[in-house]
Amino acid sequence: MIKIHNLSKIYKTKSGSVKGVDDVSLTVHEGEIYGIVGYSGAGKSSLLRCINLLERPTSGTITVDGIDLTSLKGEKLRLARLRIGMIFQHFYLISQKTVYENIAFSLKAAKTPANLIKARVEELLEMVGLTDKRDVYPAQLSGGQKQRVGIARALTNNPTVLLCDEATSALDPTTTKSILDLLKRINKELNITIVLITHEMKVVKEICNRMAIMQEGKVIEEGTVYDTFADPQTELTKEFIKSVVSFELPDAILNKCQGTIVKVMFKGDVAGEGIVSDMLKQFEVKGNFLHGSIEYIQEAPLGIFVMELMGESEETNKALQFIENRSAQVEVLRDGV
Amino acid sequence: MGFDFNHLIELIPDINQAFFETMYMIAISLVVAIVIGLPIGILLYVTDKGLFLENRWVKNTAGFVVNMVRSVPFIILLVALIPLTEFLVHTTIGPAAASVSLSVAAIPFFARIVESAFREIDKGVIEAAIAAGATPWMLIKDVLLLEARSGIVSGITLTLISLVGFSAMAGVVGGGGIGDLAIRFGYYRYDNTIMIATVVILIVIVQLIQIFGDLITKVVDKR
Numbered sequence: 001m002i003k004i005h006n007l008s009k010i011y012k013t014k015s016g017s018v019k020g021v022d023d024v025s026l027t028v029h030e031g032e033i034y035g036i037v038g039y040s041g042a043g044k045s046s047l048l049r050c051i052n053l054l055e056r057p058t059s060g061t062i063t064v065d066g067i068d069l070t071s072l073k074g075e076k077l078r079l080a081r082l083r084i085g086m087i088f089q090h091f092y093l094i095s096q097k098t099v100y101e102n103i104a105f106s107l108k109a110a111k112t113p114a115n116l117i118k119a120r121v122e123e124l125l126e127m128v129g130l131t132d133k134r135d136v137y138p139a140q141l142s143g144g145q146k147q148r149v150g151i152a153r154a155l156t157n158n159p160t161v162l163l164c165d166e167a168t169s170a171l172d173p174t175t176t177k178s179i180l181d182l183l184k185r186i187n188k189e190l191n192i193t194i195v196l197i198t199h200e201m202k203v204v205k206e207i208c209n210r211m212a213i214m215q216e217g218k219v220i221e222e223g224t225v226y227d228t229f230a231d232p233q234t235e236l237t238k239e240f241i242k243s244v245v246s247f248e249l250p251d252a253i254l255n256k257c258q259g260t261i262v263k264v265m266f267k268g269d270v271a272g273e274g275i276v277s278d279m280l281k282q283f284e285v286k287g288n289f290l291h292g293s294i295e296y297i298q299e300a301p302l303g304i305f306v307m308e309l310m311g312e313s314e315e316t317n318k319a320l321q322f323i324e325n326r327s328a329q330v331e332v333l334r335d336g337v
Numbered sequence: 338m339g340f341d342f343n344h345l346i347e348l349i350p351d352i353n354q355a356f357f358e359t360m361y362m363i364a365i366s367l368v369v370a371i372v373i374g375l376p377i378g379i380l381l382y383v384t385d386k387g388l389f390l391e392n393r394w395v396k397n398t399a400g401f402v403v404n405m406v407r408s409v410p411f412i413i414l415l416v417a418l419i420p421l422t423e424f425l426v427h428t429t430i431g432p433a434a435a436s437v438s439l440s441v442a443a444i445p446f447f448a449r450i451v452e453s454a455f456r457e458i459d460k461g462v463i464e465a466a467i468a469a470g471a472t473p474w475m476l477i478k479d480v481l482l483l484e485a486r487s488g489i490v491s492g493i494t495l496t497l498i499s500l501v502g503f504s505a506m507a508g509v510v511g512g513g514g515i516g517d518l519a520i521r522f523g524y525y526r527y528d529n530t531i532m533i534a535t536v537v538i539l540i541v542i543v544q545l546i547q548i549f550g551d552l553i554t555k556v557v558d559k560r
């Protein structure tokens with residue numbers, strides 16, 4: 001478990017001081033995949049790098065597995081870091097070491113007896129699917145393969161936490177998917193808590209349980225990924241969600257519509273279409289589906305439909321009330337003309 | 338007086354001796370430069386701001402001493418170091434004596450080269466190793482020295498070539514070697530044969546060092 005308490009990081013530069021992280025408090029539970037999203041410069045990397053003290057916080061505390069890391073220095077801090085893996089957007093492997101040597105490097109840091117190193121490296125290579133690249137130098141690997149080496153290196157000493165700094169941002173969509181699947185597997189099989197930062201909402205939607213949105217060093221919204229998608233509170237969050245779940249209607253369609261345009265959202269296993277057809281039966285309204293999809297967020301469905309309702313405004317309101325009562329959310333996008 | 342082949346044959350023993358004296362001087366100086374300059378180069382780098390053994394006082398002191406030595410022209414260093422030379426090798430002439438000044442000049446030169454070879458390493462690689470829990474010694478041995486390996490090899494090449502030039506200068510104060518030969522014969526006796534021979538030898542030595550240096554640089558780099 002990671003507890004971040006009133007964390008601030010202020011960078012002193014020649015042109016003044018920059019607030020990288022501004023009074024952030026967060027808790028990441030054990031076994032969770034936690035996503036931190038934000039635009040460039042929001043302070044995501046600063047926050048993540050504070051977790052393993054690559055960046056020493058200006059104020060606040062970081063507790064990982066009950067140990068207050070901010071109180072540690074030197075050798076004690078080094079030993080604590082053995083239990084916190086980290087991977088990077090640009091991999092940062094040692095270019096003059098082979099894949100095998102890169103992974104063995106972390107084992108040596110943990111003073112692993114020499115006779116145990118080989119078996120452990122091979123086990124890790126097997127896990128990340130790179131057994132055949134054992135003696136190759138990083139320059140001969142693809143981005144995805146380099147990230148796999150990075151992951152193997154980060155996992156060598158059985159960490160409880162894995163920090164990912166834009167781990168898939170330098171990769172193409174297919175490779176991204178395979179790396180995300182690997183992270184998911186690591187999380188499930190090894191019960192490693194993962195904190196990942198990204199500017200891609202898609203990544204969060206794909207693998208995270210909970211998430212935070214950062215802006216100007218602050219966490220402006222936090223919650224489960226499902227709730228955040230279903231009910232975003234801030235403009236920035238809505239903007240991010242739009243990048244993966246968009247219900248923009250073409251103007252040509254909008255202009256043709258006469259009725260009230262509403263967005264209806266069904267959470268969880270509520271059978272959305274059933275409720276809609278009940279409504280259409282009970283009230284004097286006609287409905288037209290304009291857009292709709294069911295998003296699966298962490299395997300839980302989130303149904304979102306945009307429809308045009310045509311009828312007397314009183315009947316329409318009653319119909320909307322009916323849907324709202326059936327545990328769905330309704331948002332009127334445009335009143336009837 | 339032009340180039341006289343018979344005269345050249347006659348002087349082969351002298352040339353031979355001068356050649357080995359030069360080799361002796363630069364070999365000793367190179368070894369000293371590496372043995373002392375490399376640790377200083379490491380020190381200059383790792384004590385810098387934001388690095389894992391950051392220490393402003395050490396960094397500034399080491400930087401000041403290195404710059405001080407480097408700012409003295411070699412020909413002045415040769416003379417200024419006579420007392421030290423006397424103390425260390427009990428003589429002020431000959432190749433052993435010249436090696437002292439050569440070493441003193443080469444140490445800071447090489448240290449700066451090592452430092453700048455380290456600067457070429459992506460800081461992210463060092464950080465990733467720190468995040469992996471590497472000890473300072475592992476960072477120096479397995480990250481800095483390894484990643485900068487080819488830069489250091491080309492630094493050694495550069496140092497060697499500078500040493501060839503400096504060692505020739507040592508001839509002015511009776512340091513022996515090819516420079517000495519050139520001064521004694523070429524300058525004082527207007528012996529063009531020797532002059533041309535020494536120039537050719539120096540060119541060949543420098544070219545060979547460069548070729549071998551580049552070759553090794555390439556071989557050790559796995560990028």
Ligand SMILES: Nc1ncnc2c1ncn2[C@@H]1O[C@H](COP(=O)(O)OP(=O)(O)OP(=O)(O)O)[C@@H](O)[C@H]1O
Nearest residue numbers: 011013018019020039040041042043044045046047
């Ligand atoms: N070492 C540093 N020195 C000075 N300022 C810094 C430093 N690192 C980060 N900053 C500043 O802190 C702020 C947050 O940077 P950070 O790298 O954490 O953002 P980010 O959200 O990770 O952005 P990106 O998506 O581009 O990686 C920025 O304004 C940045 O300029």
Ligand SMILES: [Mg+2]
Nearest residue numbers: 044045046166
């Ligand atoms: Mg970043």
